[in-house]
Amino acid sequence: xxxxxxxxxxxxxxxxxxxxxxxxxxxxxxxxxxxxxxxxxxxxxxxxxxxxxxxxxxxxxxxxxxxxxxxxxxxxxxxxxxxxxxxxxxxxxxxxxxxxxxxxxxxxxxxxxxxxxxxxxxxxxxxxxxxxxxxxxxxxxxxxxxxxxxxxxxxxxxxxxxxxxxxxxxxxxxxxxxxxxxxxxxxxxxxxxxxxxxxxxxxxxxxxxxxxxxxxxxxxxxxxxxxxxxxxxxxxxxxxxxxxxxxxxxxxxxxxxxxxxxxxxxxxxxxxxxxxxxxxxxxxxxxxxxxxxxxxxxxxxxxxx
Numbered sequence: 001x002x003x004x005x006x007x008x009x010x011x012x013x014x015x016x017x018x019x020x021x022x023x024x025x026x027x028x029x030x031x032x033x034x035x036x037x038x039x040x041x042x043x044x045x046x047x048x049x050x051x052x053x054x055x056x057x058x059x060x061x062x063x064x065x066x067x068x069x070x071x072x073x074x075x076x077x078x079x080x081x082x083x084x085x086x087x088x089x090x091x092x093x094x095x096x097x098x099x100x101x102x103x104x105x106x107x108x109x110x111x112x113x114x115x116x117x118x119x120x121x122x123x124x125x126x127x128x129x130x131x132x133x134x135x136x137x138x139x140x141x142x143x144x145x146x147x148x149x150x151x152x153x154x155x156x157x158x159x160x161x162x163x164x165x166x167x168x169x170x171x172x173x174x175x176x177x178x179x180x181x182x183x184x185x186x187x188x189x190x191x192x193x194x195x196x197x198x199x200x201x202x203x204x205x206x207x208x209x210x211x212x213x214x215x216x217x218x219x220x221x222x223x224x225x226x227x228x229x230x231x232x233x234x235x236x237x238x239x240x241x242x243x244x245x246x247x248x249x250x251x252x253x254x255x256x257x258x259x260x261x262x263x264x265x266x267x268x269x270x271x272x273x274x275x276x277x278x279x280x281x282x283x284x285x286x287x288x289x290x291x292x293x294x295x296x297x298x299x300x301x302x303x304x305x
Contacts, residue, residue: 015044018284023156029163031177032113034105036159038152041066041281043098049280053092054230055223055266058106058115058122058214059085060129060138062145066099073124082142084129086122087111087214089223091267096281102145102155108180108212112170114163119214137166175200176212183213183224189252191217225250226266229259234279234286245271 023036034057043049048066060082061068067079072092077083085092111119117134129135130142144150144158170176175198182188182197194217195205202217209217233248246256253259263271 015047016049016280017042018281020285021152026160029110029167031180032107032110032163032167034107036156037103037285038155039101039103039281039285041096041099041101046097048095048097049278050093050095051279051281052267052274052277053085053088053094053282055088055090055227056085056105057108058087058111058119060104060106060135062102062142063096064100064146064148066097066101068094068096068099070094070126072126075125075127077126077128080128080130081146082129082139084127084132084135084138086125086134087119088124089215089219089266090124092126100148102159104159108176109170109173111212112172112176113167118211120210123214138162172208172212175204175208179205179208179213183220186228186250188221191221194221222262223266225252226262229253230263230267231286234283245275
């Protein structure tokens with residue numbers, strides 16, 4: 001992973017606090033979002049924290065303070081009030097100081113209802129949302145969500161109101177829901193099984209995945225398997241020595257060597273390297289969301305309902 005971001009002023013664990021609150025999207029958004037969340041990061045002095053976002057679906061994030069620096073793949077942004085990422089199969093490394101953040105995770109149904117381009121065209125990209133033609137429509141919320149003087153409930157209502165105004169139906173929704181339901185089925189082990197469970201041919205599955213999920217069916221299944229393993233590890237505080245990787249590995253991995261290869265592909269580092277790092281924001285976020293919404297398997301990849 002590139003080390004072009006800073007981190008010289010990286011705060012020690014005792015020098016920062018992370019608080020988060022999750023808002024369930026209203027019922028008319030079922031299947032569109034992982035959650036709406038507000039995160040507050042307090043860092044002593046002028047320090048910053050450095051962390052790695054795991055592979056995920058598309059996200060919109062609005063920052064008040066903190067001067068975000070982030071890089072994903074070959075893309076990089078610095079201090080955007082509104083940052084956006086497409087679906088990812090790589091980590092997003094970021095640095096952030098004291099700040100308040102609103103986040104909106106967009107699931108494949110959400111991509112279908114809100115976006116006008118193939119998800120494949122935006123994979124592994126972080127951008128300034130205000131100037132990105134794909135995400136610029138969501139800049140209408142920046143002034144409110146980035147203003148710390150505005151009440152949190154009013155900010156939440158701004159998200160709901162604007163998303164309702166922007167949302168429109170998509171004729172492929174039933175297919176997308178079937179694919180997503182099958183994708184999170186831990187018993188499926190091949191693309192052919194995924195296609196059968198989705199009620200479509202492999203060719204149609206490939207088209208739906210490219211358009212709304214961003215990746216091939218095979219890569220999506222591999223990413224899902226990897227994320228089940230990584231989330232289990234983090235929820236058991238594995239980075240502190242509480243759980244070994246072998247105890248967190250999904251049962252579909254043949255052996256630890258295969259898991260290590262895939263870990264390096266998805267996180268651009270080895271499991272031991274990742275475990276040795278502090279994860280000031282992600283650990284707190286994963287643990288808090290799991291307490292609110294439920295199991296580890298749901299933490300990063302299912303709608304929060």
